[in-house]
Amino acid sequence: MKPDLSPTAPRSGDPLLTVRGLRIAFGGVEAVRGVTFDVRPREVFGVVGESGAGKSLTARALLGMVPRGATTSGTVLLRGSADLAAERGRRISLVPQDALSALSPVHPVGDQLAAAVRSVRRVSRREAAARAVAALERVGIPDAARRARAYPHEYSGGMRQRAVIAMATVNEPDVVVADEPTTALDEERREQVLRVLAEQREAVGAALVLVTHDLDAVRRHAGRVLVMYAGRAAELGPADEVLTRPRAPYTAGLLASLPRPDGPPRRRLPALPGSPPAPGSPGAGCAFAPRCPLAADPCRTRDPEPQLLDGRLVACHRAADVPDPIREFV
Template sequence: MESEALLSVRDLRIAFAGVEAVRGLSFDVRPREVLALVGESGAGKSLTARALLGMVPEDATTSGTVTLLGDTDLAAQRGLHIALVPQDALSALSPVHPVGDQLAAAVRSVARVSRKEARARAVAALDRVGIPDAARKARAYPHEYSGGMRQRAVIAMATVNEPDVLVADEPTTALDEERRDQVLRVLGEQREALGAALVLVTHDMDVVRDHADRVLVMYAGRLTELGPADAVLGRPRAPYTAGLLASLPEHDAPRRRRLPALPGTPPAPGTLPPGCAFAPRCPLAADLCHREEPEPQEVEGHLVACHHWAELPHPAVDLFQEKQHASS
């Protein structure tokens, strides 16, 4: 892991009632990069993202370290050096206060400035994300904004204090393709303008392909694969990554082509099988996989947690396509 890291996570573990939902996760976020966290529902992506901001639920037990700019006091840095772009823009904004007042309050929570200065920064932030007539719209309430404008407003709130790291938790969920692209464009423009890093939680591999520099694939609370996005998507080394990619439609493929699907479902925390958690669903699983959980190892620039990565064919998605064909 590079010493140039802006944010470092080491052996992060998050448990509820003694059951671990995030299990020994370690990774770095580098300056200005886009790191995507990918995996099926229940993989621990959103919980990990919240841990980066010191926002783990009160009933959780945590261990390991998260260090931002050399400091482990995440609560003190939240809103100033690291900020969240939440999934649900409507619930993220208070319905009883004008949008501009909410952004101004975010400014004054971390900076000793006058109300007038905080207001000016709020209007400027709304203007930067493309909200027309920002001074007037700053006086409006969230219900007076369109859905797309609310999405822009929460990006403005996250960026108003010019943080070093943005954490976007599924920011495009339930959006149509056009609005998804608009939100990602605005988010990318703000990240570039600030020179900030972005941790992007998503289940959309097309978003990863188009926007991420590196990708961390999670399964059952652990790292499965981590590496440059083009390398991981172009030649995955973990069977789980290959299975995710195999289930994506190809843009030039016939519409009637049956997409392969990962067999089974991810295990719930507390119901993990012995050995590799993915073994019951993996076409390459052997006796070793059912006995010993693989540790991440460096493989051609990737980190891969798999006993049999060397046996994965290229292209790896063929393994799942062939299995689907054989079972049909």
Template sequence: MRPEPLLSVRDLRIAFDGVEAVRGLSFDVRPREVLAVVGESGAGKSLTARALLGMLPPDATTSGTVRLLGETDLAAQRGRRIALVPQDALSALSPVHTVGDQLAAAVRSVTRVSRKEARARAVAALDRVGIPDAARKARAYPHEYSGGMRQRAVIAMATVNAPDVLVADEPTTALDEERREQVLSVLGEQREAVGAALVLVTHDLEVVGRHADRALVMYAGRLTELGPAKEVLGRPLAPYTAGLLASLPRYAPAGRRLPTLPGTPPAPGALPEGCAFAPRCPLAADACHHEEPEPQRLDERLVACHRQAEIPHPAVELFREEPHAAS
């Protein structure tokens, strides 16, 4: 029997000045799972992550529901039951307080403990993420940490109160491959240590394949495809997912140019009629240009595509170019 979701999102809509940037998004996050949220820039990934944390900007208007363990007051749960691993560790940490003081403040913000106990928990959290000589480094300021150590410190801050859900918004952007794997490894270890689920916002499909249990693919603020990560990446049922995969170097045979998705994503206020992806889709038919597809359940997957039954295997062939003749 499938466990009840920790986090339940139903018909989430986020708008600015009447223009919707997230449009009717629904999904669940299960206990201890890793759900990757992927898509191009402007898909609505980070806005969705902020909605989960109750951190949307004041000029945003929302409808729909986001429930964390049945509760809808997300801001009250932030730091206690749900926590953020930010993209930019340096800007997330205060430059005028030591790292240890900031972690101790995070502890005392949700738990009535002495300053000494909060400090001890802060040092233990830094030690768990692999900060060497944690007691001494707790007395250091963020600028005295290396970039990798700062990223570990914000993971320690997110996990210090053992939340039920972690939300990591592009935590490896601008990191080289070695540093990226180190950060993801630490994040995974800490998620396991506190028994948390993880919502991982990323544009990196290679990361999804290695670290996620399920993948939610977004385009123009809506769900395009949702299902087990290995199935979504192994046999996509939406042309947009296939286009993202086709742009990966490992799918480019010798003699063929690395393909890219044609065109660009539409602006939220300038969506085409019908399916938002239709102007870029090689399978688009008349219905695609006139009727927006609703997500349909196919076994363990949800797919929003009129032409999903027509997708070839491998689907990346939809976007491959013909070999170029030798010059």
């Protein structure tokens, strides 16, 4: 019997999102392989992993936005409803990676936000426009009434990202999914966007699913974190524990590759050897075994089942052997 996820989840409130055994395949090649987790009211839930881990596909599945040609199985429920497309924009929304492509170049930003309001609410055009301006004000757009009449190309990169956050929160959804929202932004703008996301989550009372490569952002903002590798969950648990005392070798390797304030100056950072497997080709054993310094015979022949260890879920045969501290793991 596979373990329940409830020991790692906040105790208050029923799950907003319930994901069980999610699988996504293209032409028989599985890109997401049996992912299971819950997202609870008002929590920040981080999803991390290397490129190709399946985290963005998993995030899109939460909104019913799996690409055409994909086949899916498993269960994704939002407050018990499986009709995710009908809930999109109303109870769940997306902050995309590329703000410029998410906004229409031929309509003013305020009109686009007002259209998002009228798509789910029976309000007048005047009321929708007022809600749009208020949403822009909430995310810190200066002179919001005037900026609402401007086009996306007239916004800076940071302002465009704020605008898509405004669009994602204008209808006060239950869940906001942010898919790599700080990609291509400099450090200052990255911090601004993360702060705005945190403020808007609090303002509208939403849960936030933060999909990112930025482990430090997850450590600072998330209550729980899902670490993905090769389409599977490698580790799931409280962020402050998973990202300081990991039990999955993959998580340990990611963390050991980060710069440390107490590390020696000008030291070349270690890196995980090799590359993630191509989707559909992880082999019979653990997908991480070819890159793992702890790999043993069971790792190469049997895919590990998730197990509860130290208050988190870990899919690893050698979870108990991950060193602490991890700085010399790689």
